[in-house]
Amino acid sequence: MKSIDLLVTEASQVLTLAGPARQRCGPEMSELSAIPNGTVAVDKGLVVETGSAAEMAGKYRARKTLEANGRLVLPGFVDPHTHLVFAGTREYEMAARLAGDSYLDILAGGGGIHGTVEKTRKASFDELLESAKGRMQRMLEHGTTAVEIKSGYGLEPETEFRILDVANRLRHDGPCDVAVTFLGGHVVPKDTGREAYVSWLSGEALDGCKGRAEFVDVFCDQGAFTLEESVQILKEAKARGFGLKIHAGQFRDLGAAGAAASLGAISADHLEHVSADQLAVMKKNGTIAVLLPGASFFLGSREYPDAKAMEKAGVAIALSTDFNPGSCPSYSMQMMIALACHQMGMSAAAAVTASTVNAAYAMGRGGLLGTLEPGKQADLIVLDVETPEQIPYFYGVNLVRKVVKKGRVVVDI
Ligand SMILES: [Zn+2]
Structure with missing residues (x-):
């Protein structure tokens, strides 16, 4: 024995x-x-x-x-797309949304992500660490044992790197396995010109991310970054050896999923709107579709990703919470499985695969986690x-x- x-x-x-x-x-x-x-x-x-x-x-x-x-x-569940490190909450936006304002209206009016950026810039390393640690503990209690964490609520060097440093502290101290992603390309900050910001994102910022981030991600959508800007940032990231991710087609299909897949992105995330041609490129390049049904649910949208079309096209699907203060403050991968089944028509078995082994591959941990x-x-x-x-x-x-x-x-x- x-x-x-x-x-x-x-x-x-x-x-x-x-x-x-x-x-x-x-x-x-x-x-x-x-x-x-x-x-x-x-x-x-x-x-x-x-x-x-x-x-x-x-x-x-x-x-x-x-x-x-x-x-x-x-x-254990693997959550491969979260914005875990930030300060403050945004429940005050719910009333505006329930009264008819859209997420993009609120963002264009200077709220949304910008509201969280303002609070996060003022928060110290320790404050950000304490709140993120608490959230990760809630995730663990809901069965999540590995988490990807993105930056993106600093939108200037000091705070972006502080967020990445907090994520790396969590990577060392647990309780979950962590992969760290640089998402300076979340939106253009209110206090910097567009051109100057994109130029920082595609150069100096990436050099500062060496040793701090494994992946680079860009929010390519209306109100965020154009396809051209996103491709420029991802190409520079690839040249420096980072893995690539993309926020694609949450509100409008700008062609980001196909473009990122052509560059070898490990995942294209959201995909509420994506063409069949782009799914074919994703399939060919092994790019995983990370679907975030909690965001559609919380924003009161009827537009869920077409998981059936993706399954049919042979694209591997992963599920994730997209945990963030604006569009999905949920810790629960079990809830995402329920939404995937009841709103997107996935089978329970496919949703379990999407929350374990496929999610592990979507954060570059397939050899270690997920089975x-x-x-x-x-x-x-x-x-x-x-x-x-x-x-x-x-x-x-x-x-x-x-x-x-x-x-x-x-x-x-
Ligand atoms: Zn996201």
């Missing part, structure tokens, strides 16, 4: 998501590689083996046993349901009972 750290037993099913070592597309997204009455063996923070209770009986002597008691076990396969990091959750279909069925509540991070139980409810 082999001695190990942890044995997770008595799961209704263990969804291992075992499969090819890449993002899953089309029908593959519905294959969860479930083990009924499953057990997971964990040692030194890694998955050692998964199997049915019968297969695993008598093989391991564990220092700790976690009984799932007939509940569902799956990889329960031998050698992968032992990040797993126990949900108070018996089947994947019950996750979006019991929507709007937190189903998490246990969270295991790197083999340690960190949430126990």
Whole structure:
């Protein structure tokens, strides 16, 4: 009998998501590689083996046993698109929106993102760190074990880099795995000329991001950056070795998803509006569609991304909260799964794939996270349901009972 750290037993099913070592597309997204009455063996923070209770009986002597008691076990959720570091909240904008103003009206009037920028510039490193840490803890309690974090509420060197430094502190100190993205190209700040700002973004800013960010992202849309400006910034970022991401087609399709995919972007995010031609370019280049249904929901929009068309086109889909103070202040990947199923017509299985293995690939962590396969990091959750279909069925509540991070139980409810 082999001695190990942890044995997770008595799961209704263990969804291992075992499969090819890449993002899953089309029908593959519905294959969860479930083990009924499953057990997971964990040692030194890694998955050692998964199997049915019968297969695993008598093989391991564990220092700790976690009984799932007939509940569902799956990889921790990965949230690959968040704006986690900022100061202040924007609930005051809801009243204006409910009275008929659109998100873009509010932004054009100097509110929206600009309101958060004003408060974030005044916040110290410690203030930003404390608030972001609290948010990450809420995410962990909702089953998220890895998070991508973007800057974008500074829009000038000092604050942009302060946000990246906060994100990197979280990357070192946990509790979640973190990938850091520079989104200085969020909107043009009120106090700088457009040309000067784009020139900073495509040169000096990128040099300052070395060692601070892994990815560079641009918000290419009406009211933000043009296609030409976005391509200029992404090309310079690529030349400096950064991974690329893009906010594309949230309000208008400017052709950003296809352009970013042609440059080798790891993901194109939002895609409420995107043409079939661009989906074909994404498929060809392996660019993952990161869909953010919480933003459509919170903004009261009827325009959700067409996940069915993407699945049909063979584009791999990931889901994310887009956690931010203006268009989606939700910590819950479970809620995103519910929205993906009930508003976008995704199957529960496809939505689970999109929230685990595909989301891990969308933040460059597919080799380490997102499945329960031998050698992968032992990040797993126990949900108070018996089947994947019950996750979006019991929507709007937190189903998490246990969270295991790197083999340690960190949430126990
Ligand atoms: Zn975003």
